[in-house]
Amino acid sequence: MNNSPNVVDLKVLKQACKNCGLSDLCLPLGVSAEELEALERIIDRKRPLQRNEHLYVAGDRMTSLYAVRSGSVKTYTVTNDGQEQITGFHLPGELLGLDAINGGLHPCSAKALETTSICEMPFEALEEVSQRIPALQHQLFRIMSREIQADEHFMMLLGKKSSDARLAFFLLSLSTRLGARGFSHKEFYLTMSRNDIANYLGLAVETVSRLFTRFQNAGIVHVRRKLVTIERLEPLRQIAGVHRIQERCQPENQDLPPLQPPLI
Numbered sequence: 001m002n003n004s005p006n007v008v009d010l011k012v013l014k015q016a017c018k019n020c021g022l023s024d025l026c027l028p029l030g031v032s033a034e035e036l037e038a039l040e041r042i043i044d045r046k047r048p049l050q051r052n053e054h055l056y057v058a059g060d061r062m063t064s065l066y067a068v069r070s071g072s073v074k075t076y077t078v079t080n081d082g083q084e085q086i087t088g089f090h091l092p093g094e095l096l097g098l099d100a101i102n103g104g105l106h107p108c109s110a111k112a113l114e115t116t117s118i119c120e121m122p123f124e125a126l127e128e129v130s131q132r133i134p135a136l137q138h139q140l141f142r143i144m145s146r147e148i149q150a151d152e153h154f155m156m157l158l159g160k161k162s163s164d165a166r167l168a169f170f171l172l173s174l175s176t177r178l179g180a181r182g183f184s185h186k187e188f189y190l191t192m193s194r195n196d197i198a199n200y201l202g203l204a205v206e207t208v209s210r211l212f213t214r215f216q217n218a219g220i221v222h223v224r225r226k227l228v229t230i231e232r233l234e235p236l237r238q239i240a241g242v243h244r245i246q247e248r249c250q251p252e253n254q255d256l257p258p259l260q261p262p263l264i
């Protein structure tokens with residue numbers, strides 16, 4: 001271990017910041033105290049969003065990237081006939097706004113599913129800091145690459161998977177992503193509605209409800225309103241048609257082995 005006084009003790013940082021959405025940008029890098037302070041100076045911890053409050057809407061000018069510190073957010077577009085199409089659910093430790101970097105405008109809207117804490121990083125300031133901290137720039141590229149992979153695999157899921165495989169894959173996604181941030185990977189609340197899940201997976205809401213009942217009757221999951229308990233992971237993986245799923249963040253929880261391919 002480097003005992004130099006200007007190097008941050010990563011063990012201390014990880015304990016203090018383990019639930020911070022920005023940990024992906026700084027903790028794995030072994031940054032110096034001065035570099036960490038430079039990153040810290042540009043971060044704006046916004047007031048919490050309330051349920052159904054927008055972080056941004058489609059067409060807004062892109063000025064910042066956002067990290068979910070706590071809570072959850074859904075992103076969606078509106079189709080030509082006025083219907084909402086959900087494009088993703090974002091959990092603690094995940095970034096929002098990456099899809100707006102190219103065009104400079106947000107192509108979708110982001111709405112809080114519950115009371116949600118957000119950190120804002122002005123993009124111009126982040127670019128300037130990342131030029132001075134090459135490891136930070138590299139980490140941003142890695143995050144963007146993971147997002148592209150996630151989109152590719154989700155499109156494959158919608159194109160080739162059966163309805164039960166879609167829901168199983170979705171539950172595995174939530175399990176792995178939450179487990180990677182130190183939350184329970186076997187018991188969690190669904191902050192999104194059944195309608196939202198159905199919309200996202202391209203299914204009828206009646207199909208989603210029927211599949212939850214089928215999974216519960218098979219002893220794979222137990223559902224109490226919005227609380228889901230995964231009773232048996234392996235059958236869920238078999239239904240999803242995957243053996244392992246590589247998640248956006250590698251889980252530190254040894255009870256949850258990494259899964260492939262990348263998740264939604």
